[in-house]
Amino acid sequence: xxxxxxxxxxxxxxxxxxxxxxxxxxxxxxxxxxxxxxxxxxxxxxxxxxxxxxxxxxxxxxxxxxxxxxxxxxxxxxxxxxxxxxxxxxxxxxxxxxxxxxxxxxxxxxxxxxxxxxxxxxxxxxxxxxxxxxxxxxxxxxxxxxxxxxxxxxxxxxxxxxxxxxxxxxxxxxxxxxxxxxxxxxxxxxxxxxxxxxxxxxxxxxxxxxxxxxxxxxxxxxxxxxxxxxxxxxxxxxxxxxxxxxxxxxxxxxxxxxxxxxxxxxxxxxxxxxxxxxxxxxxxxxxxxxxxxxxxxxxxxxxxxxxxxxxxxxxxxxxxxxxxxxxxxxxxxxxxxxxxxxxxxxxxxxxxxxxxxxxxxxxxxxxxxxxxxxxxxxxxxxxxxxxxxxxxxxxxxxxxxxxxxxxxxx
Amino acid sequence: xxxxxxxxxxxxxxxxxxxxxxxxxxxxxxxxxxxxxxxxxxxxxxxxxxxxxxxxxxxxxxxxxxxxxxxxxxxxxxxxxxxxxxxxxxxxxxxxxxxxxxxxxxxxxxxxxxxxxxxxxxxxxxxxxxxxxxxxxxxxxxxxxxxxxxxxxxxxxxxxxxxxxxxxxxxxxxxxxxxxxxxxxxxxxxxxxxxxxxxxxxxxxxxxxxxxxxxxxxxxxxxxxxxxxxxxxxxxxxxxxxxxxxxxxxxxxxxxxxxxxxxxxxxxxxxxxxxxxxxxxxxxxxxxxxxxxxxxxx
Numbered sequence: 001x002x003x004x005x006x007x008x009x010x011x012x013x014x015x016x017x018x019x020x021x022x023x024x025x026x027x028x029x030x031x032x033x034x035x036x037x038x039x040x041x042x043x044x045x046x047x048x049x050x051x052x053x054x055x056x057x058x059x060x061x062x063x064x065x066x067x068x069x070x071x072x073x074x075x076x077x078x079x080x081x082x083x084x085x086x087x088x089x090x091x092x093x094x095x096x097x098x099x100x101x102x103x104x105x106x107x108x109x110x111x112x113x114x115x116x117x118x119x120x121x122x123x124x125x126x127x128x129x130x131x132x133x134x135x136x137x138x139x140x141x142x143x144x145x146x147x148x149x150x151x152x153x154x155x156x157x158x159x160x161x162x163x164x165x166x167x168x169x170x171x172x173x174x175x176x177x178x179x180x181x182x183x184x185x186x187x188x189x190x191x192x193x194x195x196x197x198x199x200x201x202x203x204x205x206x207x208x209x210x211x212x213x214x215x216x217x218x219x220x221x222x223x224x225x226x227x228x229x230x231x232x233x234x235x236x237x238x239x240x241x242x243x244x245x246x247x248x249x250x251x252x253x254x255x256x257x258x259x260x261x262x263x264x265x266x267x268x269x270x271x272x273x274x275x276x277x278x279x280x281x282x283x284x285x286x287x288x289x290x291x292x293x294x295x296x297x298x299x300x301x302x303x304x305x306x307x308x309x310x311x312x313x314x315x316x317x318x319x320x321x322x323x324x325x326x327x328x329x330x331x332x333x334x335x336x337x338x339x340x341x342x343x344x345x346x347x348x349x350x351x352x353x354x355x356x357x358x359x360x361x362x363x364x365x366x367x368x369x370x371x372x373x374x375x376x377x378x379x380x381x382x383x384x385x386x387x388x389x390x391x392x393x394x395x396x397x398x399x400x401x402x403x404x405x406x407x408x409x410x
Numbered sequence: 411x412x413x414x415x416x417x418x419x420x421x422x423x424x425x426x427x428x429x430x431x432x433x434x435x436x437x438x439x440x441x442x443x444x445x446x447x448x449x450x451x452x453x454x455x456x457x458x459x460x461x462x463x464x465x466x467x468x469x470x471x472x473x474x475x476x477x478x479x480x481x482x483x484x485x486x487x488x489x490x491x492x493x494x495x496x497x498x499x500x501x502x503x504x505x506x507x508x509x510x511x512x513x514x515x516x517x518x519x520x521x522x523x524x525x526x527x528x529x530x531x532x533x534x535x536x537x538x539x540x541x542x543x544x545x546x547x548x549x550x551x552x553x554x555x556x557x558x559x560x561x562x563x564x565x566x567x568x569x570x571x572x573x574x575x576x577x578x579x580x581x582x583x584x585x586x587x588x589x590x591x592x593x594x595x596x597x598x599x600x601x602x603x604x605x606x607x608x609x610x611x612x613x614x615x616x617x618x619x620x621x622x623x624x625x626x627x628x629x630x631x632x633x634x635x636x637x638x639x640x641x642x643x644x645x646x647x648x649x650x651x652x653x654x655x656x657x658x659x660x661x662x663x664x665x666x667x668x669x670x671x672x673x674x675x676x677x678x679x680x681x682x683x684x685x686x687x688x689x690x691x692x693x694x695x696x697x698x699x700x701x702x703x704x705x706x707x708x
Contacts (some may be wrong), residue, residue, distance in 0.1 A: 003510060006506070006509055006510060007510075010506055014498075201495070202493070205493045205494065205495060205496050206489075206491040206492055206493025207493035207494060207495060207507075208493070209457075209462065209487070209489040209491055209493070210487060210488075210489065210493060210507065210554065211507075211510065212460075212462050213460050213462070213482055213485060213487045214482055214483075214507070214510035214511050215479065215482065215510060216479060219479075
């Protein structure tokens with residue numbers, strides 16, 4: 001087996017067989033499952049499908065139009081009672097969850113009275129509201145009634161006409177690129193940690209000198225990068241599979257309305273994936289460089305935290321990005337490594353990002369990848385035998401000759 | 411083919427000259443002592459030999475030419491800075507490092523079993539390395555250095571943390587390796603071990619080679635004109651003796667340049683002195699080391 005693969009296999013197993021990795025691997029799916037379960041639970045607590053009664057003393061509902069969807073049991077059944085005594089008896093008997101009273105002065109006061117023993121379901125209230133709405137328009141032509149039944153349908157459209165928001169908020173397809181970018185950030189953070197750990201391990205446990213006399217530094221580092229890449233791929237595949245499973249359950253089992261019409265935006269997904277991969281490469285190479293220069297692992301974690309924060313800067317500037325997604329701040333952050341991933345996803349919610357900006361962003365990222373890989377390779381080569389001694393930036397970029405490793409070692 | 415030929419290498423780090431001018435050649439199947447005070451340039455010299463550092467000047471030929479990836483598998487190295495993967499089991503750690511030296515996994519496992527048995531580590535093989543004592547870790551380092559049966563071994567302070575029993579075991583193994591044709595460079599400050607094991611030595615001081623050659627020749631070279639005498643009574647006055655000093659329950663007689671040991675022996679016998687000991691005073695390597703390093707002489 002090639003020595004690169006030996007190192008990759010060792011590093012992969014080292015990370016993948018750790019209990020902490022399994023926890024990390026399952027953490028995202030568990031959070032997704034908890035979120036879906038909690039949402040379903042909340043909805044089930046809020047809703048009540050038992051029939052709803054009403055007492056109409058006005059005659060408005062004497063010959064009521066049924067709610068659209070009543071035949072499919074999608075709506076709460078509305079039962080009319082002649083008087084309050086009958087309605088109260090039905091309520092006390094548990095036949096209905098509550099009843100509305102339309103008093104004879106309803107047309108003057110525009111008020112209805114809701115009588116219940118326990119708080120009725122949110123869906124029952126909404127259905128009664130719709131029921132009243134269409135019956136108010138009962139004397140109108142059927143198309144008017146239908147329009148009333150459809151309710152508000154305001155579509156927010158971007159000036160270039162390429163982005164639309166329905167009244168109900170962004171669709172799954174619109175949100176998905178943002179979710180993917182957040183998943184990439186999580187992936188980058190984990191991979192950076194693995195890379196830091198992988199690079200510092202041999203340095204801190206002093207095996208590096210023995211390993212260097214077994215294979216070249218370039219092979220060692222290639223193997224380590226492949227190992228971390230394998231671990232990250234395992235993470236990504238697991239998360240994607242869980243994501244697909246979660247969407248399937250939410251759509252087909254729990255019948256969440258939001259998932260019924262997903263309308264995936266493949267161009268946006270591709271854009272975020274490219275930005276994610278490039279950000280991943282820049283971050284991994286930087287962590288490699290940091291790992292080679294530090295004296296203790298804690299230092300690397302502290303420096304790594306700064307990079308994590310850079311990823312999150314767009315969240316701080318989300319209002320600025322939302323208000324002016326084509327403004328200089330939003331465009332600038334789309335071009336720079338770290339900030340680009342979330343910024344592009346956020347801007348993508350509101351506008352269609354111009355192709356030249358995407359091309360420029362990719363170019364900047366590629367240049368950064370080349371630069372950081374060069375920096376990392378030099379730092380690795382110069383820094384790995386610096387036991388207890390920090391590597392200076394000027395030494396890495398070659399502006400200063402390396403100082404002696406340690407007088408005591410020579 | 412000499413396993414190593416080093417010619418006038420030099421290496422500086424910034425303003426510090428770690429190695430100024432070092433040259434030496436290793437002969438096949440010898441144990442070679444690389445000596446020097448702390449900071450003399452030994453580790454840098456070794457790292458240059460192993461192609462970890464590039465020399466600023468000079469050349470190194472290792473196993474017949476420049477270092478290659480293939481040659482790395484023919485070399486065993488135990489550096490001054492010891493290191494094993496601490497959080498994994500001993501056997502997994504050594505098998506992994508063995509495979510990096512070109513062994514197949516099954517070969518590595520098989521050889522490891524043999525060495526673990528010999529070093530009395532079999533029952534500890536499933537323990538994490540960090541759970542092992544210093545001495546056990548030292549033995550594991552030695553196994554890692556020799557497990558792939560290298561042609562050339564470079565070993566720094568091999569006897570650190572070892573008890574007398576294990577020290578003897580390592581010495582026996584080094585002897586066996588030499589007998590089988592393996593060339594060994596040993597860097598140590600334990601001069602008595604060098605005297606016992608090494609055929610030739612190189613002493614480096616301040617980045618320069620200051621003493622190089624056959625150990626016996628060097629000791630003779632530094633012997634001076636003196637004899638060690640132990641007798642049943644006080645020694646008489648002997649002509650040609652410059653000074654008399656006490657030396658390890660004997661008396662060291664420093665002779666004038668024109669006086670020979672034979673002359674002293676004759677004088678003592680003629681005076682009826684019963685001798686318990688009479689030998690040419692050869693300095694220990696410790697004494698030579700101190701003398702050379704303190705005086706800066708070569």
